[in-house]
Amino acid sequence: MELRADIMVDINDDAKDGGYRRVEVLTGPGRRRKWSEDDKARIVAETLRPGTVVADVARRWQVSSQQVFTWRREMRRAAVAPLSFVPVVAETPVRAPEAALPLPAPPSIEVGVAGAVLRVTPGTDVDLLTAVLRAIRASAA
Template structure:
């Protein structure tokens, strides 16, 4: 009959070595964006990218959701997307071929302060006091329609 204590007399014991990060990591927004951008490449899977970066796939899915909601700016091909120049309405000029209606539009635009945003072939004039959430939804819709 075997005695349970005999196992303690053995010279070797089985141990399990856990590899991977031993502490909680902090990912910068640039690193998150790079990881999410990798998952958006053709043929890439979230699981494979997560394994390569030693991240839990659920974490990557969360970062993808943040990017989709606009809380995480994606960087494509290692480049930061360029900003659209802001042109004050007072510096806009009417072409010599413009008619009186175009001149009236420009005059009314210069009378109230606003920002003009050119995005995907569309011009959006934003007046002071515009709701930020509404503006965000409009810009997302314009960007999505261009893609």
């Protein structure tokens, strides 16, 4: 990165003192820079770290704080850009032979009581289930 210093000398007559001189030294690049998207993303990511001051990051990269805030705003907008329309195309599903499909296991409920696991399937007799649960509880006590 090339740095150059521009010196501007301003001489004006002042009615009281007979004149003054002002010298202004500008440092940094003297032209507009083109930042790549990767560089912009790297700079913005650096500003998003906890405890980071945007002005410090901008100074380190020799860019204005306002420019960094603009990049952050642009990236935030791009992240929440509305989704475009995607058409849905329905196709006829290819069916596998029925003999090749495994039968689904019947749904069950697993109950853990006193270190024992009891699997209960639909249709289990309620009285039998109650008796088994009482027996497990009694044996644990």
